[in-house]
Amino acid sequence: MSLKRLKLGLLALLASSGPALAAGSVLPRPSQVFDQYLQATGGAAEWRAKKSQKVEIEGRDPESGRVILKAKLTTARNGNALHEVQIPQVATEGVFNGVAWAWSQLAGPRIKHGEDRDQALRSSHMLEEADWRSLYPKSTVDGAEHVNGKFCYRVSLLPSAERRMEWFDIETGLLVRRTSLEPSGDGEIAVSETVESWNWHEGLKQPSSLLVERGELLYRLVVLDVAYNENTRPDTYRLPPPVETYWAAERAGRALPNAEEIIERHIFVSGGAAAFETLTTQRVSGTLDYLSSGLKARTETWATTGGRYYQSVDIPGLGKQEEGSDGRIAWERSPTLGPRAKPKAALAGLGVTVDAAEVAAWRLLVSEVRTEALETVDGHECHRVRVVSRDGKQVATRWYQRNNGLLYRTSMPMQTAMGTIPTVLTYEAYRDVAGLKWPSVIRVNASGQDLLFHADDVDLNGQIDGAVFQLPDEIRKLAAERFADGAMSTP
């Protein structure tokens, strides 16, 4: 979640001291609208008297009341800023003397560059209402229309990279709504903020509650506390030690890219988050060679949304090993160990499609990612990234190729019913399949045993006959007996 976007809901608002114009009249100049807003919220002098601002905010799901955001935002008129976030993740970011930075418990420190930096600098403008003439000199009043039951002027703030628009109540001069387009990895996200209530504090009238729509996310943003002129000392905004260290390394040309950026780049070059999110079916067939023992197995994997999954591996001498789920019951079966219906906890570890969706939502699954090194693996220059699971119990290491951003290798402990198997997967021969980069060769080392997987057919988002996910009769019977208490998996 972007602090910058949240902050937009708190940015100072503009007014005009001129008389309100009736609908159908000639549209006013932007200065009239802005100055009316300034006047309605305390006056230009009061706005300019504020040298710093500290706001505590909380965002809640309007339906469930669940807190999805909690943060403290401190900004100074000179452009320095410090944002401290507790929810959804512990993170800080800010601007100090033109250096835009971020640190998160998830991914550690990074210095912002390019558009990322520009956006941070733009959003660090404190109480910009008083400075609108210098910030948005080419603004226009585009029309008058009803918004949220109020007749409003629609104003385009120009120039603004985010294409910001604001609606002001013709009668009161107060802000009613503002919209913008926020850059994201896959394009732009539409953001809309509608003011629901106002509060006076230290001579300024500011929104105290806003309804925010950010893409598909809807939440109510409430201002818990406001304080002015408390944080005027530059030390308040100084880079925290880990960021300072990182910044020094970057200036010396020794800094490694932030792990979050590496993973996002991987997703982007693999086809983009949207492509993963829209992945509904997968069918992969190929061969699995057990290199040391000379065995070659045939494998087939089907998966679709809802956790439905089926995989078979036919190993000469061992027979067909099967595993699957109909979305409710996870199961496995082999000639050696027989049939087994698994408790629903096992379902979480299954599913190709679930996996794919997790690619875009990877932050929900991990508690920490860190770039550890730049090193050469099999002749490939790779960034080594450490990934810690959400519960902190599992640590995986991934190597992302520096030249193309693709994942080259993963090393992780694989949990099985019999214990943990240290496993190294090496991804090779990426192919383009349905807009995604797909590794057609995967080398596996599992506790010292070498295997080689060759995908000879990969079909994404194709038609899959649902019958393939139906439970075998013996599994159905077994599950009915074993989970008679209702402990089976639920969709």
Added chain:
Amino acid sequence: MLSCRWINVLVARTIFLFLFAAAACAQLTPSQKRANQDSFETVWRTVRDRHPDPKLNGLDWNAIHDATAPKIAQAASMDEVRSILREMIYKLDSSHYAIIPAERYETKTPSAAPPTVGSTVAPGPAQTPATATTPAQQPPPAATVEAASDASDPAGKAIRFANLPELRLHFEAKTLPGGIGYIRFNEFLDPVSIMPKVEAAVRDFAKAPGVIIDLRGNPGGIGIMAMGIAGFFISEEGRQLGKMTLRETTLNFVVFPRPQTYDGPLAVLVDGGSASTAEIFAQGMQDLGRARVFGTRTAAAALPSDIIRLPNGDGFQYAQAGYTSFKGRVLEGNGVVPDEVVENRVIEAAQAWITGLTRK
């Protein structure tokens, strides 16, 4: 690619292929010599990297390499090469190390007379430095008490698995006097054919006063088959036969109960020819209090192993994990000690125990 967790699932289910099977003088051409040199390096490196004890039982493995390499280079025949390699690996003093001549992969096992039970194979390491053969490859032991033959296929089923040479598989299930069930098979291999037969036998013996599983002369095979067969006789979830310890991790031999289990008295018969997976099964069932073990001490050769093919065509079996039973008993070098040590008339002893329980 983050979305390849399915490959983990695939690997997780099929990685347990560890074998627990206790396992020629022409002039050499230049290419054969090179292949032998490569084979030596492969054997030396594999032991260095995969032996369950990273310290290699205290051996100076580098010094052994330097002392052995010239001998390989000067070897005049394949037999001599194998002898040198065996001399090297036997310094480890572990079972499950063997050099399997390439000829063994080329020739079919002759259809032998069905093996007999009451094995006379002496207890001890599964293979000796001189022959590197497994008990299964020993000449059939002399019959002592009861012949147990597969009436439908007296020669046994010819099977190949992974890098094992061809073997003959025998299975027998029958009802003994008093209605006691009796199951015997000579290798823990070919689960596709063996497990349904065990399942059918367990179904047939559902009302039997007891069941006897005869593992005498059984040298082992695929380790997870011990877990699979135990699942027919243990109905409680979460039980374990034991655990194997690799350099990187420890894996448990978890028993997954079958839909239908036999819960009555169970006797397991063993002797000096019972090795590896057979020992793991017998000791695990004994530890869990699920079976009473009859016979003589087992081969004391129970290390998870793998077999690879060497550049010169030979096979190389090497241990890659240690094994301890559920109660912590190290089988390697110790073997399974029966509850009732019986050298002769072993089946009768088991029958008598079951009958005695029935009378109580």
